[in-house]
Amino acid sequence: MIARVIVDLKHHQVNRLFDYFIPAEMESFLQRGMRVIVPFNEMKRLGFVVEIVEESNQASKEIEDVLDVEPIIDDELFEHIDLLMKTSNITLSHAFETVLPSEIFIQYEKQVICLDESRIDQSLKSKFNKNGVWVLKKSDIQYQYQIKKLKEAKIVETRTALKTKAKAKVIKTYHFNVNHRYHKINNNLELISFFNNHDEVNKADLNAYGFSDAQIKTLIKHEVLQVIEKEVIRNPYSHIIENKKDIKLTDEQNKVLNQILSKQDQYLLKGVTGSGKTEIYIKLIESYVMKGAKVLLLVPEITLILQMLKRVSPYVEKIAIYHSGLSHGERYDQYERIRNQNVHLIIGTRSAIFSPIQNLGLIIVDECHDQAYIQEDSTYYDAITHAIKKASYHQATLLLGSATPSVEHMFYALNKQFRLVELKSRPLNLPMPKIEYVDMKQELTKGNTSIFSEVLMQKIESRLKNKEQVLLLFNRKGYAPYIMCRQCGHVPTCPTCQIALTYFKSDGLLKCSYCHYKEAKQLSCQSCQSTAIKEVGVGIEYVEEVLKKTFSNAKIARMDKQTIKTKNGHETLIKDFDEQAYDILLGTQMIAKGLDFKNVTLSAIIMADLSLNIPSYTASEQAYILFAQMTGRSGRFYPGEALVQAYHLDHFAIKSLSKNYDAFYKEAIHIRKLANYAPFKQMAKITFEGEQYLKTYQEAFKIKKYLESQDHEVLGPYEQTLNRKVDIYKFEMVVKYIKLDKSELFIKITELMQKKWFVRFFPMSREI
DNA sequence: AGCACGCCGACT
DNA sequence: GTCGGCGTGCTC
Numbered sequence: 090m091i092a093r094v095i096v097d098l099k100h101h102q103v104n105r106l107f108d109y110f111i112p113a114e115m116e117s118f119l120q121r122g123m124r125v126i127v128p129f130n131e132m133k134r135l136g137f138v139v140e141i142v143e144e145s146n147q148a149s150k151e152i153e154d155v156l157d158v159e160p161i162i163d164d165e166l167f168e169h170i171d172l173l174m175k176t177s178n179i180t181l182s183h184a185f186e187t188v189l190p191s192e193i194f195i196q197y198e199k200q201v202i203c204l205d206e207s208r209i210d211q212s213l214k215s216k217f218n219k220n221g222v223w224v225l226k227k228s229d230i231q232y233q234y235q236i237k238k239l240k241e242a243k244i245v246e247t248r249t250a251l252k253t254k255a256k257a258k259v260i261k262t263y264h265f266n267v268n269h270r271y272h273k274i275n276n277n278l279e280l281i282s283f284f285n286n287h288d289e290v291n292k293a294d295l296n297a298y299g300f301s302d303a304q305i306k307t308l309i310k311h312e313v314l315q316v317i318e319k320e321v322i323r324n325p326y327s328h329i330i331e332n333k334k335d336i337k338l339t340d341e342q343n344k345v346l347n348q349i350l351s352k353q354d355q356y357l358l359k360g361v362t363g364s365g366k367t368e369i370y371i372k373l374i375e376s377y378v379m380k381g382a383k384v385l386l387l388v389p390e391i392t393l394i395l396q397m398l399k400r401v402s403p404y405v406e407k408i409a410i411y412h413s414g415l416s417h418g419e420r421y422d423q424y425e426r427i428r429n430q431n432v433h434l435i436i437g438t439r440s441a442i443f444s445p446i447q448n449l450g451l452i453i454v455d456e457c458h459d460q461a462y463i464q465e466d467s468t469y470y471d472a473i474t475h476a477i478k479k480a481s482y483h484q485a486t487l488l489l490g491s492a493t494p495s496v497e498h499m500f501y502a503l504n505k506q507f508r509l510v511e512l513k514s515r516p517l518n519l520p521m522p523k524i525e526y527v528d529m530k531q532e533l534t535k536g537n538t539s540i541f542s543e544v545l546m547q548k549i550e551s552r553l554k555n556k557e558q559v560l561l562l563f564n565r566k567g568y569a570p571y572i573m574c575r576q577c578g579h580v581p582t583c584p585t586c587q588i589a590l591t592y593f594k595s596d597g598l599l600k601c602s603y604c605h606y607k608e609a610k611q612l613s614c615q616s617c618q619s620t621a622i623k624e625v626g627v628g629i630e631y632v633e634e635v636l637k638k639t640f641s642n643a644k645i646a647r648m649d650k651q652t653i654k655t656k657n658g659h660e661t662l663i664k665d666f667d668e669q670a671y672d673i674l675l676g677t678q679m680i681a682k683g684l685d686f687k688n689v690t691l692s693a694i695i696m697a698d699l700s701l702n703i704p705s706y707t708a709s710e711q712a713y714i715l716f717a718q719m720t721g722r723s724g725r726f727y728p729g730e731a732l733v734q735a736y737h738l739d740h741f742a743i744k745s746l747s748k749n750y751d752a753f754y755k756e757a758i759h760i761r762k763l764a765n766y767a768p769f770k771q772m773a774k775i776t777f778e779g780e781q782y783l784k785t786y787q788e789a790f791k792i793k794k795y796l797e798s799q800d801h802e803v804l805g806p807y808e809q810t811l812n813r814k815v816d817i818y819k820f821e822m823v824v825k826y827i828k829l830d831k832s833e834l835f836i837k838i839t840e841l842m843q844k845k846w847f848v849r850f851f852p853m854s855r856e857i
Numbered sequence: 858a859g860c861a862c863g864c865c866g867a868c869t
Numbered sequence: 870g871t872c873g874g875c876g877t878g879c880t881c
Contacts, residue, residue, distance in 0.1 A: 096858095097858095099858065129859090129860095130860060131859085132859070132860065134859095182858090237861095
């Protein structure tokens with residue numbers, strides 16, 4: 090028998106199946122989806138069995154080891170892998186890596202084993218540990234020649250050692266054996282009496298009561314104490330204890346709940362901000378758990394998991410948490426709990442969509458408009474697309490929830506791909522916040538040069554007086570978007586991206602917003618040594634400064650990437666603001682995400698224009714979502730107001746805020762239709778990288794011609810200069826299509842990859 | 858991606 | 870003759 094194996098190496102040149110003989114003793118239990126260790130070109134590697142076949146003329150080596158008792162990849166996961174491979178041109182190894190937790194992968198360690206210590210050069214002796222093993226580090230490459238010589242002389246040998254990243258955590262507990270036959274037991278009467286009151290005791294407790302390790306050891310030796318090993322779950326959120334409150338649904342909420350419960354289907358729940366979507370989630374979860382089905386609840390960000398957990402935990406007994414921020418050990422435990430069907434509810438971020446849930450009845454995707462459901466780095470995927478797949482696979486109900494669905498999801502709902510259910514009002518008869526606009530052009534003619542309009546200042550003042558809270562959005566990081574020398578006009582730029590560096594006052598740094606480049610801000614100009622350096626434009630740090638000057642008696646907090654850097658920084662800030670340790674919370678777009686503050690009665694957007702000037706066809710949609718979510722933070726428990734300051738108030742993303750989502754959608758979908766953007770045409774970006782300018786352009790052009798011959802519209806290729814690597818030229822094009830045969834395109838791309846071009850296909854729209 | 862091998866040039 | 874750098878070719 091032959092196993093067809095994908096080897097854990099992420100490169101297009103080895104992106105195919107390799108055949109291995111299955112040793113007779115493995116034949117009975119080896120299955121598709123299991124992890125194996127295989128010899129591969131002078132090394133040992135982890136592999137995944139994708140297929141088992143009778144014969145192959147390719148195989149020449151045997152599988153060395155099988156790591157699993159049960160397949161770690163089931164049929165469902167293979168389908169997700171398949172979908173990933175059809176979405177963008179990644180390697181199979183990338184796909185496996187994406188759907189599996191990193192803990193089930195293996196770390197490879199190259200070891201040099203000493204065979205004859207006496208013949209090893211003095212200078213190398215310190216490299217070996219006391220067992221005569223030298224673990225090679227990256228920096229040890231310089232010794233490769235010496236090692237080779239030693240190997241030839243049979244003084245050392247090398248091997249690949251494999252290490253797991255996480256294991257089950259085991260604690261030992263001690264149990265008193267009444268049937269022991271230890272005659273000197275009377276020396277330990279104290280200990281015995283201790284066990285009269287305690288059944289199972291762990292070592293730390295025994296030590297704490299004054300029993301020494303030596304004492305314990307002796308008693309174990311004479312079988313007075315029995316050791317019981319127990320696996321324990323590392324629980325990252327064990328400190329959450331919340332009280333159960335009775336949830337009373339409004340008539341509108343009840344109607345929606347019953348609609349969703351009545352039929353297994355895929356729903357889009359559109360409910361205005363503060364309409365109580367979470368209460369519906371809780372009722373749904375309770376109902377499914379009662380039926381014995383499992384529920385998966387996705388939220389866009391790690392920080393929202395805690396909030397959701399606080400809300401949901403009183404109603405569900407066994408909850409697993411799954412996200413990328415867990416430690417190896419924690420994630421391993423949560424993964425095993427899910428696999429062993431030991432939980433009712435899984436709360437997680439986008440990667441949780443791949444968790445191995447059996448008997449799944451319901452998937453909820455909260456704030457489904459959020460871009461965070463799309464992973465854009467090495468492996469592109471849209472968790473919502475996979476949620477649809479997962480729901481179909483399990484015949485589970487899917488519920489996408491948002492106050493502001495993406496234009497595409499709304500379009501699909503209106504075209505019956507999702508069943509649309511709506512919540513149009515807030516409970517407790519609370520009105521939606523009243524929206525007011527301020528034209529900053531007029532503010533200037535009135536003689537107010539501040540970034541705060543007079544109306545806004547008055548409104549903040551009155552909130553401070555009434556001990557109510559204010560949320561302010563200013564969506565630009567740092568202190569100033571760039572700095573300039575007034576003597577010679579020099580602007581510090583990023584050496585790789587060639588764009589102006591953003592100035593961060595609190596760290597005294599200049600940072601590039603495209604790559605990770607940063608440098609210290611100098612007191613004098615690097616070009617002419619003048620000290621007349623001026624900040625140009627405003628960022629959130631500057632706004633904070635002005636705010637503190639203007640309202641010197643108010644307690645003001647700032648929330649952006651910089652201020653929440655510390656662990657729990659975000660959590661602490663939210664908690665403090667909620668407990669009214671601050672009057673005003675100023676933040677970038679992160680303050681608009683899913684927060685529920687009782688005492689906020691004013692939310693304001695300063696310089697709304699900042700969010701509109703992004704070069705993407707979804708810019709207006711993203712801006713509207715941000716604004717609507719932001720204004721929706723106000724007046725959740727007491728009537729509230731919202732204020733929008735901008736220069737271009739006539740933009741529809743701003744104008745429709747005072748109307749409703751449907752007004753925005755109508756305008757947005759009209760523009761999409763006119764410009765042939767998604768959802769009317771699907772869109773994708775293809776990037777080409779190569780060492781030669783002209784050749785790379787030509788190869789890109791060939792692909793363009795090919796796509797055009799298939800009647801697809803192609804924009805570009807145009808050169809990309811931003812964030813370009815040294816000596817690598819980059820071209821980019823956008824293809825618009827209705828139905829694209831990607832497998833044929835990917836084959837062409839793969840051919841280019843083999844010829845040392847680097848080509849990537851990124852979806853820009855969601856295909857459903 | 859990661860490994861060995863082979864060629865080349867520099868340095869005893 | 871040795872050592873290290875880099876390009877090339879292969880992986881069941």
